[in-house]
Amino acid sequence: MTSEETLEQFNLRKTKIRIAVLDSLSQSAVAQSYSTMQNALHEFDRTTLYRTLLTLTEYGLIHKAYEENGESFYARCFGCTEQVHNHEHLHLKCSSCGGVECIEISDQLKSSLAQLPFQEINISAKGDCSACVSA
Amino acid sequence: MTSEETLEQFNLRKTKIRIAVLDSLSQSAVAQSYSTMQNALHEFDRTTLYRTLLTLTEYGLIHKAYEENGESFYARCFGCTEQVHNHEHLHLKCSSCGGVECIEISDQLKSSLAQLPFQEINISAKGDCSACVSA
DNA sequence: ACTCTAAATGCAACATTGTTGCAAAACAAA
């Protein structure tokens, strides 16, 4: 599904920056930092990017995958809705390229986590992302 | 062991702010945010607090337990050294009081995590901290 | 207790990010 179709489905206006952000995150294997997007989308005001990320997050189209030292990384959500979010995976901060990758976790780990009496459980780690490992 | 003794043990100069930060974090059941410490230690310059947190982190006396929306929470380390860090626990952001608590995790969860080929694995979650639950 | 030197502090300065208000521009429906 194209970014335009996705926006339409969510009753969101199809503006340039929303399409650009969705396109970029959909095509990227790794989560992208705010500053990276800022640079890539320099034709837009940073406030607009800020509000675009807020809106897309609110509607469950993207999520903040990682945050460290004031730098936030965003990734495309798959199968998330405004109500139900499925982020049962690990966010790997690559020690080589600095990118952030969403990684599936084992069923054993999932069931361990399911026993915790908490919400919004998030696992992060550091290591080499799949792109850097195979390179 | 007092904060002074701890600093001595690590060959760190016993300055007022280091003692104050260590005392505060040692006595606190929850991790404290930078802004909280900033307010509590307003007699010191914020740059000094910044560098104090860097130094104490570097020596393994404290660790950044949680970071969200640009707000960082620090907690006292127990059993960490400059080389070996033992942070195999969960950082719980309290939905009620906003505090951050370090929570021990089950052996099952530990062993699941041990199988991951990554370093610096960190789990965070949201829910009610023990103080708010018992209140 | 005094002196000296290395380390730590306070302060200025600048960068990045977060956040809001408001007028102008863009979008979607009619």
Place this chain on the structure above:
DNA sequence: TTTGTTTTGCAACAATGTTGCATTTAGAGT
């Protein structure tokens, strides 16, 4: 194309991160 609503761009301000440098302090030696 007209119109009402939403989104954008810009100004403005706050919070935090970060560095350089002069001054002060801590700890060691005398």
